[in-house]
Amino acid sequence: MNNEWLDTVVDARRDATARIVVLDLVRPDAVEFPEFEAGAHVDVLVDDADGLVRQYSLCGPPHDRTRYRLAVLAETASRGGSLGMHRLRKGDRLRISRPRNRFGISGEARxxxxxxxxxxxxxxxxxxxxxxxxxxxxxxxxxxxxxxxxxxxxxxxxxxxxxxxxxxxxxxxxxxxxxxxxxxxxxxxxxxxxxxxxxxxxxxxxxxxxxxxxxxxxxxFAPVEDADAHKAGGAFRVRLARTGGEYGIEEGQSVLDVLLAHGVDAPYSCQQGICGECIVRVLAGEPDHRDDILTDRERADGMFTTCSSRALSPILELDL
Ligand code: FES
The missing domain is CATH 3.40.50.80 (Nucleotide-binding domain of ferredoxin-NADP reductase (FNR) module)
Incomplete structure (x- = not known):
């Protein structure tokens, strides 16, 4: 994950409901946060020790750069993310990524x-x-x-x-x-x-x-199917156009799994086909799209999610 983490401090915490906590984060050095567009989310390093990262949307007014506001539902089947967030108290430190957005306001609609x-x-x-x-x-x-x-x-x-x-x-x-x-x-x-x-x-x-x-x-907030369902499917190969590296992807592996295992500096975040951070361009071959974020137009333009999608052709060439 290629994150530049921002240090933040919990400045306010309130229980909005029995299961939703609202957290206002500020920068410890009182500088402003980066600008963000409505609809953006940040990665949150919920647990430094085990590297647990979760994505949460920014829900405060985008023009207020003095604080970022998150609201977190305590998931009954939490694997530690939401419950870790609920344990935060005023004054606690938290590291987050810069905002990312694939859910922006349409510039064409009235x-x-x-x-x-x-x-x-x-x-x-x-x-x-x-x-x-x-x-x-x-x-x-x-x-x-x-x-x-x-x-x-x-x-x-x-x-x-x-x-x-x-x-x-x-x-x-x-x-x-x-x-x-x-x-x-x-x-x-x-x-x-x-x-x-x-x-x-x-x-x-x-x-x-x-x-x-x-x-x-x-x-x-969650993949349509089971998070590992996209790993089912036949083996294929990927070739990286920029480095010339070529790797086999077996059933049970994602393209991203294999690239990371070989030390390739590939972008990623959620690893579930929902954040869009791992999108790369396919230069040759026929993709088998299994994400839930790319539009038909983006797929036609060759966009591809390495964490969730596979290939229908024996080899895919990626712009990496
Ligand atoms: S890492 Fe989030 S969509 Fe692939």
């Missing part, structure tokens, strides 16, 4: 429809801040199990552009794709983030209603 499920509200909250500041037309739909499971209600409740949808609320406030997403509009971009099942529902409903795939922007 209207922006933000659809959040649960903790998926975090990148969309930053987008709402940015859209509000720029005077853009937007609507934020925040779906949660109940009021008690909803973070940031103090910020959102009185905003006329925000619609709250609680699973345990009256029928007329439930989220409905027909009413809340509606018919396709060439000037509107849809942004979806939340649990996999929720995202699949919103995306498939929008596609079924006739929205083009390019109008739907999405960010997943």
């Amino acid at each position: 209207r922006h429809l933000l659809v959040a499920g649960g903790i998926g509200v975090t990148p969309l909250l930053a987008m709402a801040h940015a859209l509000e500041a720029s005077g853009a037309e937007y609507e934020l739909h925040y779906c949660a199990r109940s009021r008690g499971d909803s973070a940031f209600l103090d910020e959102l409740e009185h905003n006329p552009r925000v619609r709250l949808h609680f699973d345990d609320g009256p029928d007329d406030q439930r989220f409905g794709s027909a009413t809340d997403v509606g018919r396709p509009d060439p000037h509107t971009a849809i942004y979806v983030c939340g649990p996999g099942g929720f995202m699949d529902f919103v995306i498939s409903s929008a596609l079924a209603a006739g929205w083009p795939a390019e109008a739907i922007h999405k960010e997943r």
Whole structure:
């Protein structure tokens, strides 16, 4: 992982719900953070000792560079990441990467429809801040199990552009794709983030209603399939155009696994096909795309995720 870590200090910590903690990070030297665009996330080195890294969206206003705000849901099946974040207290130190973004606000749309499920509200909250500041037309739909499971209600409740949808609320406030997403509009971009099942529902409903795939922007917190499912498949070889190195990829290995094992300085972060950090260009061969981030246009342009995708041809040549 080619991260330049930034040292930060927890300046404020509050329990937004029983399972969501909100952390405000500042720089120890009081310098400003790097600029970030709404929708961006950072890698967080949750545990220095074992190198545990997790990705969290920045959810504060992008114009405020004095602090970065993260909100973390305590996952019931946590492998240490979210629970480690919940243990942080004011004054604790934390190292994070510079922000990265593959979930930015469309520059082409005139209207922006933000659809959040649960903790998926975090990148969309930053987008709402940015859209509000720029005077853009937007609507934020925040779906949660109940009021008690909803973070940031103090910020959102009185905003006329925000619609709250609680699973345990009256029928007329439930989220409905027909009413809340509606018919396709060439000037509107849809942004979806939340649990996999929720995202699949919103995306498939929008596609079924006739929205083009390019109008739907999405960010997943977890891969669609089991994280190791992409390693299944036949063996193939990769050739690196810049160094001439050639390596065999066996079933059960990812391209990234093999490159790192051979000391290749390949970019990566999540290793789950969801962050986009490992994208490289394919120069020859036929890829078998298994990520959930590249658009059709990016795939046609030769983009390829080394952590999750494989090859349909015996050899792939990569721009590495
Ligand atoms: S490392 Fe995140 S998509 Fe490959």
